[in-house]
Structure formats: structure tokens, C-alpha cells
Amino acid sequence: MTFINNAATPEKLITLLSTLPRLAGLAPQVLESLVQGAQQREHRSGETLFREGAPAQHWLLIEHGCVEVVRYGLEGQELVFHCFLAGQSVAEAAMFMEHGRYPMTARTRGATAVWQLGRDAMRRTCERHSELAIRLLEDFSKRLYRYVNEVQWLTTSNAPERLAAYLLRLPSTQQGEITLPLSQRQLAAYLGIRAETLSRLLADWQSQSWLRGHRRSWTLLNASPLRDLAYGSTRPF
Known part of the structure; x- marks a missing residue:
């Protein structure tokens, strides 16, 4: 079961966003633009937040709990790529993918509360505020470099x-x-x-x-x- 907290305040979300290293120090109007239309959702353990191949309309900020992202092989075998914890964000890179779909499935482990933030708000804010776009590019580049190193390590170790x-x-x-x-x-x-x-x-x-x-x-x-x-x-x- 999912509980949607429509009474949650944007100020609380803005405070959480400001703790992310790549967003820290941004002007208040940038963060206010990012949270337009955001909703707080509470989930039980094992609930699916989005599925691989579904339209990527939202990215997530975890308030508490754990979100794991998984993929399934051709024979149905499950591979967990990463577990995201409180204070971390999930799937913001999917907001910019050309095909517009989630590349993995995300589900909760244990009781979890997340903020669901919109794709359109993210893209509009990047168009209006270049500093946010540059910070996201730097973060995506850092992750790509880390994954390249991990792939090399896994194939040679x-x-x-x-x-x-x-x-x-x-x-x-x-x-x-x-x-x-x-x-x-x-x-x-x-x-x-x-x-x-x-x-x-x-x-x-x-x-x-x-x-x-x-x-x-x-x-x-x-x-x-x-x-x-x-x-x-x-x-x-």
C-alpha cells in the first residue's frame, strides 16, 4: 500500500535537497523550481516504485528507508545494481534519456518514504538555470567514470x-x-x-x-x- 502525503510542505523537501552535495549552495529559486508538483509517498517493504521500460516521469529523493534498483536477465535472474539510502536520490539521470524510459526497476526494502519529483520540473529548471545543469553533468560524469573503472575491475580481477x-x-x-x-x-x-x-x-x-x-x-x-x-x-x- 502507498500513502500519499499531500500535506507535506515544500520547505521540508527544499531542506532535504539542499543537503545533496551536487545541489548544496544553489539559489533558493532554483530549488523552488525543482520541487514544483512534488509529492511525498510512503511505501511498505517490497513495493515497486517504477519498472524498467516504463515512461520516466519522476525521480526520487529518499527521506527514510531503502530503495534498490534491479534488472532481470533473459532467464529471469535478478541482479541488484545498487541500494540507495536516506538522503540519496534515484533516477535523476533517467529524466534526460532520449528514449524517456527507466533503465531499471526500483523497489523498496523495508518501510520507505520518498519524495517524487517531476521530470518536466527538472528539465525546465535546467533550461532556466545553467548552474544546475552543469552540476548535474559533473555528477553524471563522475558516476560514469566510476562505472567504467568498476567494469574494468570486474573483468580483470x-x-x-x-x-x-x-x-x-x-x-x-x-x-x-x-x-x-x-x-x-x-x-x-x-x-x-x-x-x-x-x-x-x-x-x-x-x-x-x-x-x-x-x-x-x-x-x-x-x-x-x-x-x-x-x-x-x-x-x-
Whole structure:
């Protein structure tokens, strides 16, 4: 079930948008133009927010919860590309795609509240305010560069190297605690390795006291050997 909060204030949304690094510091009238027609929506876990191939009419800003974007193979296998958390935006690049369709499916994981912002408002604001357009181009370029590097890494690395690099990229506490945003089955598919291989690697690394945990909750006990494995995953710029 989806709850639409028509009483939500644009000022609240503008404050949230101003926390995005690529939008921080923009003039108030730019953000006010972006939020025209926006709606706040609350979803239960597992609800689909948009489907691959559907007309891309909205992009999302997550107020709380989690949104995962997925694609399905020809045989129906599911691949989770990314999990977006509170304070992050989803699908703004789709607002500028020539075919005008979403390239992936988005769904909620857990109770989630999002702001739905319009494609037309985004494009009009970019036409009127070049600073916003340039900032978005810079952000899209940064993401493209990161994805190019990831593709190269995935095609030239082995399973231990890929898993080590992935674990080190995750946010961690001072105690080294990390949470996998994907199930182990989904993570194995994302890394292009067998689920059995992923399970074996985690068990081996636990036996060597590199990490400790189970399922999605882990603690990095000795990150040094993981950094050695992941050395080639980073670029100098």
C-alpha cells in the first residue's frame, strides 16, 4: 500500500535537497523550481516504485528507508545494481534519456518514504538555470567514470579481489562494523562469482581472523590483507 502525503510542505523537501552535495549552495529559486508538483509517498517493504521500460516521469529523493534498483536477465535472474539510502536520490539521470524510459526497476526494502519529483520540473529548471545543469553533468560524469573503472575491475580481477574491494567500500563504524546492503546471493551475482565461492571466501577469512560475522552483519578485524587484495581497484584520480 502507498500513502500519499499531500500535506507535506515544500520547505521540508527544499531542506532535504539542499543537503545533496551536487545541489548544496544553489539559489533558493532554483530549488523552488525543482520541487514544483512534488509529492511525498510512503511505501511498505517490497513495493515497486517504477519498472524498467516504463515512461520516466519522476525521480526520487529518499527521506527514510531503502530503495534498490534491479534488472532481470533473459532467464529471469535478478541482479541488484545498487541500494540507495536516506538522503540519496534515484533516477535523476533517467529524466534526460532520449528514449524517456527507466533503465531499471526500483523497489523498496523495508518501510520507505520518498519524495517524487517531476521530470518536466527538472528539465525546465535546467533550461532556466545553467548552474544546475552543469552540476548535474559533473555528477553524471563522475558516476560514469566510476562505472567504467568498476567494469574494468570486474573483468580483470578474481573473486577474492572483487569481494575484498567491495567490503572495503562499504561504510563502517570505528569498530569496523559493516552491513551488507545485499543478500549474499545477490552480492555474488553483483560480483559475478558463484554463491558457493562467496560463502567459502567469507568462511576462509573468518578462520584467518580477517573478519567476523554472518549473513549481512560483519566486523572487519584485520583490513590490511583485504587492502592488499583490493589494491588494483582504486585509481589515482
